[in-house]
Every structure is written in structure tokens, then in C-alpha cells.
Ligand SMILES: Nc1ncnc2c1ncn2[C@@H]1O[C@H](COP(=O)(O)OP(=O)(O)O)[C@@H](O)[C@H]1O
């Protein structure tokens with residue numbers, strides 16, 4: 001009878017199309033919106049990935065990675081004195097102004113790496129040499145910056161010079177990096193040179209990066225560093241989630257995306273639920289005939305469930321597939337806020353299963369109440 | 378008259394059946410009794426609203442009775458669970474409805490194979506069997522047609538095929554000619570009588586179409602929820 005159930009569904013072209021389109025649209029909306037949300041959240045944590053240190057130490061009042069409360073340089077030494085620290089180095093992070101050859105300005109994310117070790121240096125260099133960062137005025141700029149400048153008609157290459165806060169900077173290498181939330185290009189230089197570029201301040205240290213000695217876990221090191229007064233340590237992972245939760249709590253991003261997702265669920269339930277109800281309603285006299293001809297309720301239930309979940313499966317596949325395809329297409333062109341971890345399709349699948357179950361139950365209530373005697377009417 | 382063995386297939390004894398409760402309660406059957414024999418085509422006739430359809434429904438177990446007993450092939454329906462009755466119906470009863478009730482999204486052969494599929498037979502075998510029955514009904518070549526592509530008479534022949542495909546022992550027909558024109562109705566009844574009637578089978582036809590009365594072996598006359606008489610067609614002069 002499963003063949004009969006599927007024929008009844010697929011050959012009812014109009015309702016079948018409506019059901020699949022409704023569920024596909026709903027899946028697409030939810031997948032796309034959650035992926036964009038995840039993409040934005042990834043943007044907010046770009047610095048953590050671009051630097052890539054296991055333990056981050058910051059002013060105790062700092063809540064997330066994009067917020068900088070400068071500390072005294074001495075904090076590096078204090079962290080180094082904690083038992084179990086393999087190394088600890090300073091990191092400077094600041095938004096500075098770059099002036100381009102044509103006189104226009106561009107905000108950049110200036111990143112000052114420990115001059116001796118260059119800990120936190122970019123991993124993927126696409127042009128030039130990382131070692132040249134120790135040459136005078138040397139900086140490394142990321143691909144995001146190259147694109148930004150190119151869109152203004154300026155070609156940035158190894159050897160190009162520009163100014164950061166009126167001081168000369170010379171590109172010695174170009175790197176790949178994760179895009180930041182506001183899209184400022186990452187410009188890497190040494191910590192000492194970053195101090196020269198940055199506006200003079202009493203305290204200038206943004207973060208201390210550290211690594212535990214072999215045998216000490218990052219979590220263990222974090223709890224040891226947290227015994228120091230005035231600073232707080234996080235593993236990279238904990239800082240990642242703190243940052244994301246900070247944006248969820250303190251911005252309208254989750255509300256606006258959540259609203260669209262809920263809208264998707266409602267649209268899905270409304271279209272799919274209603275169309276499926278109509279589909280069952282139209283077939284009621286035939287289902288009653290089947291009941292009269294000896295179809296048991298379990299058979300009819302299985303048929304209705306098969307119908308509901310078939311359209312659910314196809315609609316889901318279309319919706320998620322289209323989103324993934326669209327996502328890959330735009331990701332190939334740059335770094336849009338689009339990130340689809342496996343949890344997104346799973347979440348959408350759960351919602352679709354819910355919608356299909358809801359629709360099937362509504363249909364099944366009708367079928368269960370059906371007196372087989374109505375066939376004689 | 379056919380020389381069918383006189384053996385009872387269906388026995389209805391003093392059945393009372395009401396619909397609804399309280400103010401809106403309607404007594405549809407008020408102590409109806411009836412016997413249908415193997416090898417006969419029994420017609421149940423009577424004015425609209427006298428309880429014919431209700432009587433059919435209780436005979437095939439799609440409705441419970443309030444009082445009285447129904448026995449089909451020696452099984453007392455009152456003593457059977459809903460599930461058992463459903464299974465019993467699937468195996469022993471073939472249905473022909475006034476509105477045909479063919480599933481519009483299934484072809485003739487798919488519709489006719491449904492009773493076999495409900496029994497769990499594989500699709501290929503069920504459809505081969507259904508195609509054979511359709512051929513016997515003069516529908517060879519129309520197996521792949523959808524109901525909407527067929528005339529009323531052809532649709533009813535698909536319905537007869539569906540009712541017979543699993544070789545049930547009881548065929549139940551409610552107003553089988555009411556949706557057909559006179560000539561088609563006559564031909565449908567001829568076909569039904571010729572193909573459905575067998576010594577080991579009982580065909581019950583509810584109708585108020587006097588033009589088909591002569592197809593009956595016996596005619597049970599109903600009035601106001603009761604069977605008021607059983608006649609031979611030659612003796613039955615409907616007013
Ligand atoms: N489902 C129902 N609910 C309430 N009353 C019904 C229902 N079905 C039939 N009746 C009533 O029961 C009586 C007998 O109906 P029915 O068996 O359909 O008669 P017939 O088939 O002879 O026209 C009628 O008065 C009808 O109105």
C-alpha cells in the first residue's frame with residue numbers, strides 16, 4: 001500500500017508541488033537565516049582564529065575579544081611567572097587609520113605581534129615572506145584589505161607603501177585571514193612598531209597570549225592565571241563562545257534572525273499543514289473506502305506518515321541543497337556572513353520533522369474519526 | 378430461477394440501529410431481519426430513508442448494531458473486535474458503491490488491485506491479476522486509464538473488478554446503477570450478475586431503481602427500518 005500512498009501523493013500534482021514548495025521555502029529560509037547568523041557570529045570571532053593562541057589573558061573587565069581595555073606591559077611578566085606557562089607574549093590590537101595613495105582613509109585592524117617570536121602571525125601567506133616583517137616599516141596586510149583597496153582602484157602588492165596614522169608602512173607580504181565583523185582589513189606588524197603607529201597611551205597592551213607547558217592543559221593554565229588580580233584568562237574556545245554570547249545578548253542580531261526563522265516555521269506550518277490537511281480532506285472518501293475494504297488503521301497511519309515525510313524529505317532536500325549551493329557560490333567570491341555548521345541542517349531537519357508530524361497528526365485525526373460507513377454516502 | 382443451493386450466507390436477526398443521541402436520535406433500523414443465501418443475488422429495495430444503506434453497513438460490519446445479531450458465513454460479528462472485523466471484511470467482502478469511489482490518482486489497474494495490495498500481495502502480481510479481471514469486464518486496453526478518462530459505465534466496471542479481484546464470498550452493492558443512465562445500468566447489472574454470481578458467493582444489491590429488479594433472485598422489501606417482505610421478482614409489483 002506504500003506504492004498506492006506515494007502515487008496518491010505524487011500524482012496530485014498541484015498539492016504535491018505546493019507541499020514541496022512550502023517545505024522547501026521554509027527549509028531554505030531557516031537554513032539561510034541560521035547560516036547567515038552563524039556567519040556573522042564567525043565574523044565576530046575572526047581575531048581569535050587569525051591569531052590562534054591557546055590561552056588569552058585580558059583585563060578582568062573585558063567581556064569579548066573585540067573589546068580592548070589596555071593593560072600595563074608588566075602583565076606579560078606576571079603571566080610568565082605563573083607556573084606551567086611555556087611562553088607568554090604581548091599582543092596589540094587597535095583600530096587605526098590608514099591613508100592610501102589617493103588620500104582617502106581606511107580603518108584597519110592593526111595587530112602587533114611579539115617582535116621576537118611573531119606569535120600569532122598569519123598562517124597562510126599568499127605573497128611575500130613573513131620574515132621580512134622585521135624589516136623597517138614592514139607590515140603584512142590580508143586579502144580582505146587587498147580587495148577593499150582594489151575596489152577603490154588601488155593595487156596593493158608586496159612593496160606598496162601607505163601610511164598608518166601618518167607613519168610609513170610598507171607591505172612585505174599578503175595573507176589570508178578571517179574577515180572581522182566590521183570588515184576592517186587585518187594589518188600585522190611587530191609589537192614594537194605597532195606602538196609607534198598607535199596613538200601614545202599610558203597603557204597599550206591589549207592581550208597576553210600564552211601556551212601551557214606540556215602536560216598542563218589550557219584549562220588548568222587558565223585557572224592558574226586567574227589567580228592573578230586584575231586580569232582574566234580564557235582558552236581560545238571559551239573566549240570564542242563568550243564573544244558569541246556577548247553579541248547574542250547585547251545586539252539585535254539574534255532577534256532579527258530569530259524572527260525570520262520563526263516566520264519560516266510559521267509559514268512552513270501554515271502552508272504545509274494546511275495543504276496536507278486539504279490533501280487528506282480531499283482523499284477522505286477514498287481513505288474511508290480503503291477502510292471499508294479492510295485497510296487497518298495502522299496501514300492508513302503508515303500511509304499518511306509516508307506521505308507527510310516524503311514531501312518533508314524532498315522539500316528539506318531542496319531547501320537545504322539550494323542554500324548550500326547558494327552559500328558555496330557566494331563563498332567562492334569572498335567572505336560573506338555565511339557559515340553552515342552541521343548543526344544548522346540538523347536543526348532545520350528537526351523543525352521539518354516537527355512540521356510534518358504536525359501535518360500528519362492533523363490528517364490522521366481526520367482519518368481516525370472516519371466512519372467507514374461514510375463510503376455509502 | 379437458478380438452482381443455487383439453499384444455504385444461508387448472511388443472517389440478520391432483529392437488528393436495531395440508531396444514529397445520534399437525545400433530541401436528534403434517529404432510529405434507522407427497528408428490528409430488521411433478513412437472510413441472504415449463497416449463490417443468490419438478493420436485492421434490498423424500499424423508499425429513500427427506510428434504512429437500506431444502514432442495513433448494508435451493519436452486514437459488512439462498518440457499523441455496530443444497538444440490538445440484534447448479525448452472522449456472516451457463520452461468524453457472529455458482535456463477538457469480533459474491530460480489528461478482526463476489518464480483517465474479515467478485507468478477506469470476504471467486495472464493495473461496489475454508488476459513487477464508484479475509485480481513487481482518482483490511480484489508474485484502472487491500480488484501483489482494481491487495491492484489495493490484493495491491502496492483503497499484502499506484491500504489486501506486480503496484484504496488478505497482473507487485476508488486469509485479467511479488467512479484461513474479463515471488457516476493459517482490456519483501458520488498464521492505464523485514470524477514472525476521469527473513463528465513462529460512468531466503465532468506471533463502475535473498474536469498481537466491479539475491484540470488488541471481485543480478491544474473490545470475496547460476499548459482494549455488497551449500494552445503489553450501483555444510481556449514477557448511470559438506464560442502458561448503462563442494465564448492462565452493468567448484466568455484467569455484475571454474470572461475473573459475480575457463483576454458487577459459493579452471495580451478492581446483495583441495495584437499490585430503489587425498479588428497472589433492475591428483474592436481475593434479482595429474491596427481493597427484500599424494506600419500509601421504515603424493517604424488512605416487511607421477501608419476494609420473487611415475478612411476484613413483486615412495485616408501486
Ligand atoms: N450518519 C447518520 N446520522 C444520522 N442519521 C442518519 C445517518 N445515516 C442515516 N441516517 C438516517 O437514518 C435513516 C436511514 O438512512 P439510510 O440507511 O441511509 O436509508 P436509505 O439508504 O434507505 O436511503 C434516515 O432517516 C437517515 O436520515
Ligand SMILES: [Mg+2]
Nearest residue numbers: 429430431551
Ligand atoms: Mg442509501
